[in-house]
Amino acid sequence: MKRDADIERKTRETDIQLRLNLDGKGYSSIDIDIPFLGHMFELMAAHGFMDLDVKAKGDIEIDYHHTVEDLGICLGKAINQALGDKKAIKRYGLAMVPMDESLAQVVIDISNRPYLSYRVPLKKSMTGKFDVGLLEEFFKALVNYAGITMHIKLISGSDAHHIAEAIFKAFARALDQASQREERLDDVPSTKGLL
Numbered sequence: 119m120k121r122d123a124d125i126e127r128k129t130r131e132t133d134i135q136l137r138l139n140l141d142g143k144g145y146s147s148i149d150i151d152i153p154f155l156g157h158m159f160e161l162m163a164a165h166g167f168m169d170l171d172v173k174a175k176g177d178i179e180i181d182y183h184h185t186v187e188d189l190g191i192c193l194g195k196a197i198n199q200a201l202g203d204k205k206a207i208k209r210y211g212l213a214m215v216p217m218d219e220s221l222a223q224v225v226i227d228i229s230n231r232p233y234l235s236y237r238v239p240l241k242k243s244m245t246g247k248f249d250v251g252l253l254e255e256f257f258k259a260l261v262n263y264a265g266i267t268m269h270i271k272l273i274s275g276s277d278a279h280h281i282a283e284a285i286f287k288a289f290a291r292a293l294d295q296a297s298q299r300e301e302r303l304d305d306v307p308s309t310k311g312l313l
Contacts, residue, residue, distance in 0.1 A: 121297075123199035125192045131184040132176040138196040140297050142169030150174045152182050154248035154279075155189065155256075158286045165215075166290030182252055190256040194263025201297060204228060206304060211296030215288040220275030222284035224292040227267040234261045235269040238285065243278040250278040253285065266296075 122139040146163035150156035150172060163170040176185030201207065211226040222238075236254045243250045261268050270289070275281040 119202070121200045121202065123196040125196045125199070127188055127192050129184075129188070132174065132188040134174040134185075134188055134192050135172070136174075136189075136192045136196055137169075137171040138193070138200055139169040140197075140200045142167060145169045147171045150185070150189070151176060151178055152185055152248060154246055154282075155182075155186065158282060159189075161283060162286045162290040164290075165287045166294045168290070168294070182248065183255065186252045187255045187259045190259030191263050194260040194265075197260075197264040197266070197293070197297075201228065204230075206300050208296055208298045208300050211292035211294070213288040213291035213295065214273070215284050215291060217275075217280040217284040217287070219277060220280040220284040221273040222275070222281065222288045223269075223271045223273055224285065224288035225269040226289075226292045226296045228265075228296050229267050230265040231267055232262045232265055233267040234258050235271075238270060238272040238281065240272075240278060240281060243281075245279040245282065250282050253282060257289075268292075 121141050125136045127134045144164040144167045146160050148156045148159045159170060159172055174185060174189055178185060207228060209228050214221065214223045234257055236257060241251045257270060270285060272281060
């Protein structure tokens with residue numbers, strides 16, 4: 119069964135088309151009008167072994183918030199759709215990824231219970247024109263629409279760009295691990311029989 123999704127979202131603030139294949143090779147075609155976020159999506163695809171095509175335009179002349187949040191919504195929807203009934207998946211994923219002085223940890227439970235713990239003390243930290251503090255809004259939207267529990271923790275780091283890279287790479291690795299098929303299981307990975 120192919121685990122992919124096509125998502126479109128068009129509002130007065132954003133216009134997004136996103137295609138995801140969870141069982142890809144890490145290929146990406148990213149056209150986001152926020153270059154730094156486009157860079158993060160490329161890293162995410164490569165390190166999560168997902169194929170990802172994204173075209174996104176937003177009202178960035180106002181600020182980046184709408185585009186960042188709506189990309190989280192779209193990616194979350196795509197993950198949820200691609201996982202389908204969630205039968206025979208590992209469910210849990212954990213990754214710790216360094217990027218020079220930065221070290222980030224991401225833990226995922228594909229639980230159908232949206233929750234985000236975001237322990238990254240970056241408020242109004244800029245890398246170029248991008249406020250890395252907006253990444254919390256991205257991940258909030260993502261967990262809500264993906265139906266996953268996620269804990270993101272910055273263990274160390276001082277450079278905002280490196281911190282963001284470590285987080286996105288750790289997220290990608292944890293998602294890849296949690297979404298892998300479990301051949302020993304025929305049903306959903308829950309004693310309740312339902313996620």
